[in-house]
Amino acid sequence: MTIQDIQTVKDLLAEQPVISIIPHKNPDGDAVGSCLGLYHYLKQLGCNATVVAPNDFPNFLKWMPAATDILIYDNEPEKATAQIEASTLIFTLDFNSLKRADTLTPLLEASVATFVMIDHHEAPEEYAKVTFSQPEASSTCEMVYVFIEAMGGALQIGAEIATCLYTGIMTDTGNFKYQSTHSNTYRVAAALIDRGANNSEINGKVYDTNSFDRLQLLSASLQNMVFLKEYHAAYITLTAEELQRFNFRKGDTEGFVNYGLTIEGSKLAAIFIQEGNFVKISLRSKGNVDVNMLAREHFKGGGHINAAGGRYDGTIEQAVALFREVIPAFLSQYI
Structure with a gap:
């Protein structure tokens, strides 16, 4: 994340764009958490932003703040299509190839919007004007936290943003046990707890809400x-x-x-x-x-x-x- 890239994003937001935030197909905790974390931040800036997902996501993530605001293409294709076609700025989060958006791929490929990518997977495609790629990061949620900090928005991170980002970091690190969990991951997690993420409650909602059928x-x-x-x-x-x-x-x-x-x-x-x-x-x-x-x-x-x-x-x-x-x-x- 260079100073020039951050300034480019600030300039794009100053144009008061219509914004879509896109996760990959079958969104997991990191995809949903990063999209919602960014969504809450952009809303605080007064932006016109909508999260548009290709398909539905697991019930154990639907308690997250503003999860019900996510527009799901499979459920409302016409509304989702209109949203993307009207967008002048599109953030793609937790994926770096437009093919990972599945049913949304043709809409994204046809879009004349400016793209910003935030992702931690290897070998990103070159479709975005601004690309934040960090394969060594634990999660896209960790990257969104760093992005918000770089934008000068650290003090704007309250309980809603903190909860979304902590959830994604926790799930994508396997509850902080995967090799991708670095010392900075713990520092970011601690900062999110300080900002209102209830780590015990989040853990319980994600991991301790099994149905009998699932077991x-x-x-x-x-x-x-x-x-x-x-x-x-x-x-x-x-x-x-x-x-x-x-x-x-x-x-x-x-x-x-x-x-x-x-x-x-x-x-x-x-x-x-x-x-x-x-x-x-x-x-x-x-x-x-x-x-x-x-x-x-x-x-x-x-x-x-x-x-x-x-x-x-x-x-x-x-x-x-x-x-x-x-x-x-x-x-x-x-x-």
Whole structure:
């Protein structure tokens, strides 16, 4: 974040633009938290801002301040389309390729608005006038905090902004346990607590509000787990039938993949979830095992060194077969 970039954003906001704030498809805690944190800040500046999401987000995030203000394309496509078409300034948060916006991608690609990107994923595309890219950051929420500070807005961070940003940092660091959690992450989290984020309450709302069906689904996923001891890798499968049996709701499988990493000796974990005619894949790892590379090379995805995702167009059996085929050579680099 250069002084010139910050001044450019200030000049853009001085033009009183119509602003849209966009998260990626299937918004997680960091995407929702960063968008809402920025939304509250821009509202305090008197800006005309709206968060527009491609699709819905998990119920365990819907308590967040102003979450009900988010315009969801899947629910109101005409209204969301009109909002983006009217926008003269668009912030894209927690993604750096317009393809990650899914149903919103054609609208964003056709837009004549000025773009500002704030994101912590690797290899950003060059579509924004101002790009804040910091792959080493714990989360986009941490970056939004730094952005607001650089804009001179630190004193404007109250309980609403602090709550949104703390939630995103907490979820994207796995409750502050992932390797991406640096000393500055704790300093930012402490500052947000000082500004009104109730860390205990936030933790409870995100992690301690399970439905009985979700716990049953977790039980089924653990029964399906396979541990490839010789390769230090574990994977979980969940079929469409299993999701239906346990009344799956968006966000119910959040964190399931991490159980594979708790096995002694495990260095890589994956979960394969059948969604229609494709398989959604989440990958997690320890140390220097680069699942971002694995996702990019074999599963049309990407992410971070220790956390990535992708997809496979086909059946869950085919996706697992490919995983088992490529894992020996992939992990031989690290073991």
